[in-house]
Amino acid sequence: MKKSKLFEKWNVHLDLAVEAHELLRGETNQDVPGVIEKKETFRHASVNTITITDQRGEKLLGRPQGNYVTLEVPEIKENNFEHHKKISEILAQKLSDLIRFHEKASFLIIGLGNRNATPDALGPKVVEKIMVTRHLFHYAPEEIKGNLRNVAAISPGVLGITGIETAEVIRGLVEHVKPDYVIAIDALAAGALDRIGSSIQLADTGINPGSGIGNFRKGLNEETLGCKVIGIGVPTVVNAAVIAHKTIEELFAEMETHPSLAQIYDEENEESIVSVMEKALSPFKDSLMVTPKEIDELIETTSRIIANALNMSIHPGIDPGNDETYLM
């Protein structure tokens, strides 16, 4: 059974486009039509950019046309502020490369996720650290114009707590705030453990269904919100089904020297694998997440990196070369 099908069965989302692309290439052994991949290397980050250029790529990767930039930054997990600052600067640079904000652009920063569940609290934690200015613009526009842009920020909470679909809350907000850009921050689910806390994804297509730790959220994108939407996320969990599946893969790899086992592997029908995984994850179904014990530190560090990058990118008065940029 194909990994992609198994993942679908367990509601395993590959929130990183780079993972979805890898999986597809692995299963088809060929380039994905309608998708361009580009790689760069910096001192503290490797950057992978997936561009979906047409409807074929859109359909195959299951996400809208646009750019998906992934920073691979394993140094996030080290406790080194100097490196974290560099990562903030690279992220700010990549955001500038992706979109040139016009001088008077206004922003609404949205912290998705549940502030009460640590692995899902990335968005609200970033929003706490954003330099909000929108309320100042009514009174002193001229003085501020040169250095700051107009920024609002809010964490709308999650369906289970408010009873309201996040997308509904946000549509209502956008209609009233009328920002030029929405930037939505969310904790992501990865398809492999080594992505946890080591990648940051930046997308100019917004946040689309299946994002987040797996709660269904309606898309936040130009079509639904009427303005450009940028999505930023960091994988903080993987679905436990990924562990079960990876174990099976590794077991078969381990045993491949046994000729009889190779035969079994071929014969083994899909139902058996599904059944094994169902039993391994019982009595839960698709709602188990795997996360490191130090998740609180990881959320604190990544939220600071993202908030600093946003404060730098948005407010021209905050010069990345100066001391005061690394504020929070």
Add this chain to the structure above:
Amino acid sequence: MKKSKLFEKWNVHLDLAVEAHELLRGETNQDVPGVIEKKETFRHASVNTITITDQRGEKLLGRPQGNYVTLEVPEIKENNFEHHKKISEILAQKLSDLIRFHEKASFLIIGLGNRNATPDALGPKVVEKIMVTRHLFHYAPEEIKGNLRNVAAISPGVLGITGIETAEVIRGLVEHVKPDYVIAIDALAAGALDRIGSSIQLADTGINPGSGIGNFRKGLNEETLGCKVIGIGVPTVVNAAVIAHKTIEELFAEMETHPSLAQIYDEENEESIVSVMEKALSPFKDSLMVTPKEIDELIETTSRIIANALNMSIHPGIDPGNDETYLM
């Protein structure tokens, strides 16, 4: 100088209609036209109902026509859960008296105020304790209909943190959620110390300008939101100008046996009193609040009382006579 004028100068809001009414009667020595006052006594509460019946009353009391029910419940400050439960029940009863919710009514509960500043955190603290059900209604309507009503709840944050006027956030929400009733909870500012933590106001006119600890908020009412709006609040602070003014009053009262002082009091011009108060409150202007040291306990207790009253009133399946009603 009239107290009402001085209060205006220091941006002192009398969020309780009962206080505004008292002040007006005190200054005019006569009944206020267009206003009816009614008093009741319960074992654990005195209840005062001010009804503004026409435009004269509206103008004089500075708030819209409608009912303003104040529970005077000094036992809130005692640490007795049994009494708190009774107060919840009286509040639930008064809410039912004020408005008969139809069987399938839907609600949006809004927690106004700043969760990071304890004296202003009443609204967010109530929202945390509300039994939210709206997200369940899509999937299992029949089963639930008999016992629960459709409830959403959210705390939109404050202007200084989000950069967005609370009223804008709420209008956006109401347009999407389309509730039959909005219930807005807010910490109030009183005009006298003995109101702090001892009164609960319930109004069928919503929350209107000047409410809250004094931050300007646009009105939340049927006119602006397009549905019935109920406001619930508890005074948690008084403006420091109230203390200064009260001190002056008491000083003159103390001295009234001095014939020469009586004369001075008459002669003393308004500017002098204003000047004394300005100096007493310098370098702050109108942004000082007075609050008890035990404000964290007060917010915890009152938020539980209000949340319990709302859960009981809204969900017919929660019978006030049963154990399970006093939930949080």
Add this chain to the structure above:
Amino acid sequence: MKKSKLFEKWNVHLDLAVEAHELLRGETNQDVPGVIEKKETFRHASVNTITITDQRGEKLLGRPQGNYVTLEVPEIKENNFEHHKKISEILAQKLSDLIRFHEKASFLIIGLGNRNATPDALGPKVVEKIMVTRHLFHYAPEEIKGNLRNVAAISPGVLGITGIETAEVIRGLVEHVKPDYVIAIDALAAGALDRIGSSIQLADTGINPGSGIGNFRKGLNEETLGCKVIGIGVPTVVNAAVIAHKTIEELFAEMETHPSLAQIYDEENEESIVSVMEKALSPFKDSLMVTPKEIDELIETTSRIIANALNMSIHPGIDPGNDETYLM
């Protein structure tokens, strides 16, 4: 390779004595000497009591002589307050059965774990809901004596945040507070998914090394603290290695009809299994936890159940038959 050995390798703790006992019996196919097991059934709970009676049992189960009572209460996961209240009452009853507190007993309740990491926040969340009275005893002893006992409560934080071993903090506290009983609450790690959020363990031996989500904590027991120590815990996570191992077990079970596979299973050496698991959990080692997405609700519910049980058991003035007992 024996499961117990594999678990040791991945630092998998079976914090529930009932699980350690099951594992041992499974591997040895016989009764464990020095251990007595007793089962009872209530309407809302099955209760399993493991008593370690001598040093043989102590060594085999890896924990001190004493009683380990496990309530199996799957209804915790249902959103039914009435049932939660019953579970509180059973827990209070079992606590009374385990230890008869003398009339003037004094207590120190300790909330272990990290308040910033939701799956580990059980202890601090219980402590927030405890009715603390110790500070009242200096001033009004006579009036209070009849209804309340002397209770202090604190959450000392975790090593990574304070830099101080939790056991050090607690020893210092106990020397100064001099309670008759310490009751320590902690989130536990289970050895099987079906234990998450469905069991409560009560032990009259305190909390012993390896407890908690797997951070090493020195023992909290009569020997180290000089007073009776009661431990209460709820499993909130399992180590991800448990999922990997369970997957392998289920895979072999699934394939056992293949004669050749049965042979492989026999032949497969221990290193292979270890290697499969290492690869499946790479790049993490033993620090991955598996937890349900709704962990915030689970922590909220179980902390309320435990706090209510403690408030009822400790304060004779709170009658379990009365309304006001279910307070928080």
Add this chain to the structure above:
Amino acid sequence: MKKSKLFEKWNVHLDLAVEAHELLRGETNQDVPGVIEKKETFRHASVNTITITDQRGEKLLGRPQGNYVTLEVPEIKENNFEHHKKISEILAQKLSDLIRFHEKASFLIIGLGNRNATPDALGPKVVEKIMVTRHLFHYAPEEIKGNLRNVAAISPGVLGITGIETAEVIRGLVEHVKPDYVIAIDALAAGALDRIGSSIQLADTGINPGSGIGNFRKGLNEETLGCKVIGIGVPTVVNAAVIAHKTIEELFAEMETHPSLAQIYDEENEESIVSVMEKALSPFKDSLMVTPKEIDELIETTSRIIANALNMSIHPGIDPGNDETYLM
């Protein structure tokens, strides 16, 4: 009636030595024996150092012999990170001037106050931002020695929440952690509004009775803890009695051109003034605090300034001239 006597009556603490000194000089019109005052001016701060040199000064100022350094830094209230950073550096410098920490010194940072009541939350908020290292010293001492010192940090909570005197908790901790220095951070009560959020006090005598918002806490000093204790505080509130008293003073000042009033002022007996204030503050006694509406921002800013100063002063590897020093 002397101001000092009135203040005593209302439990008004002058936590700033500089205020106690001013008051005393004002009342006696002469230098205070046993006290030396020194003033310095920096670009972003005026610094006042009160040194109590003998028992006369000790008795007159009501606090132990030692140094009390007050930074007057009104720019704290401006939203300018660059200035806040300079204030951190001046504070770090003054701390170094006060005490030369030896190379291998170890520290216990204690956050006093109640994290749930915003005006009292300064200590816990500073502790959250401290770079804790003590747990690393067991494993990698050599590598770390050159750049970091041994730091533990904890917020013990308040009596009303834990039931335990803060001083008891801390004594227990100090006996086990055995630091060379305790640094205790606390929100202070000022005697004048203009001190709120504009002064930082640094004392090498610890924290002594009457400190904090007015809750009685036993002294934390070398005598009670057995190691050097440094106290750091920022005024966040004034007792409401201060406002009442200031109003009376200003009223009399305003009226001093009235000859008859001057006479009354002389005649007015102490009981009258006390009675006026009691009525003005009724039904509360001495437990009302006055604090600005923006108290949450003030606590956030000052806690960042103090935490940065401590991180710089304590860890030699953090060079104040480098970017990475302004971390949190």
